[in-house]
Amino acid sequence: MLEVRDVTVTFGGLNANKDVSLEVKAGSITGLIGPNGAGKTTLFNAISGVYKPTAGKVFFEGKDITGLPPYKINYLGITRTYQIINLFKKMSVLENVMVGMHSQMKRGFFSSMLKTRRERQEEELVREKAYDLLDFVNLKNYATEPAGTLSYGDQRRLEIVRGLASNPKLILLDEPCAGMNTREKESLNELLYRIRERNVTILIIEHDMKVVMGVTDYIYVLNYGKLLAQGTPIEVQQNPDVITAYLGEG
Numbered sequence: 639m640l641e642v643r644d645v646t647v648t649f650g651g652l653n654a655n656k657d658v659s660l661e662v663k664a665g666s667i668t669g670l671i672g673p674n675g676a677g678k679t680t681l682f683n684a685i686s687g688v689y690k691p692t693a694g695k696v697f698f699e700g701k702d703i704t705g706l707p708p709y710k711i712n713y714l715g716i717t718r719t720y721q722i723i724n725l726f727k728k729m730s731v732l733e734n735v736m737v738g739m740h741s742q743m744k745r746g747f748f749s750s751m752l753k754t755r756r757e758r759q760e761e762e763l764v765r766e767k768a769y770d771l772l773d774f775v776n777l778k779n780y781a782t783e784p785a786g787t788l789s790y791g792d793q794r795r796l797e798i799v800r801g802l803a804s805n806p807k808l809i810l811l812d813e814p815c816a817g818m819n820t821r822e823k824e825s826l827n828e829l830l831y832r833i834r835e836r837n838v839t840i841l842i843i844e845h846d847m848k849v850v851m852g853v854t855d856y857i858y859v860l861n862y863g864k865l866l867a868q869g870t871p872i873e874v875q876q877n878p879d880v881i882t883a884y885l886g887e888g
Contacts, residue, residue, distance in 0.1 A: 727786030
């Protein structure tokens with residue numbers, strides 16, 4: 639589904655990514671791990687259009703998407719979340735999800751201004767779908783509450799479901815477990831499996847090794863912007879280069 643081919647992202651004289659290649663198979667949960675500063679989020683930014691790679695290519699379903707703006711990449715079926723929660727906190731939980739459906743809406747400027755029958759029908763369909771998604775992550779009871787009043791873990795789940803609102807084929811999750819307690823992490827693990835059951839492929843950055851090793855099918859490891867290792871969770875756990883990168887020599 640996704641192929642990153644020899645991608646380099648340079649800032650001045652610094653190579654945040656250097657000749658990184660990876661593949662994400664349709665229907666998989668693929669992990670991207672590495673120490674702090676390894677270049678993981680930079681690679682997400684290159685995939686999602688936030689950064690244009692200095693060199694290399696990104697392909698999605700066989701189509702070259704290198705350097706496309708984020709909204710076009712979203713139209714094609716890729717969505718993402720961020721390390722730092724990025725909700726509209728004064729808007730309701732329901733409205734946050736509805737915003738995520740913008741790329742799926744067909745109405746134009748004039749129909750929105752004139753509130754035509756077609757526009758009203760589409761808005762009602764969007765509202766119904768938003769409620770269904772909130773029910774999917776057990777947030778339906780908070781639909782009318784301001785997003786900023788949710789617990790930290792629920793805000794994380796809301797950000798994920800807002801990503802699902804655009805009906806993606808692939809979702810990029812950037813440290814979704816950050817700041818969560820043990821119970822919330824266990825709930826997230828279950829949610830990841832249920833997202834995959836909706837035919838959504840997942841590429842996840844995560845520092846919690848218990849989560850990564852427990853849910854992923856395949857893992858890529860970055861260190862100093864370069865691909866250090868790749869393999870199944872067991873292979874990565876036993877890789878001496880990965881152990882050294884995380885724990886040091888000795």
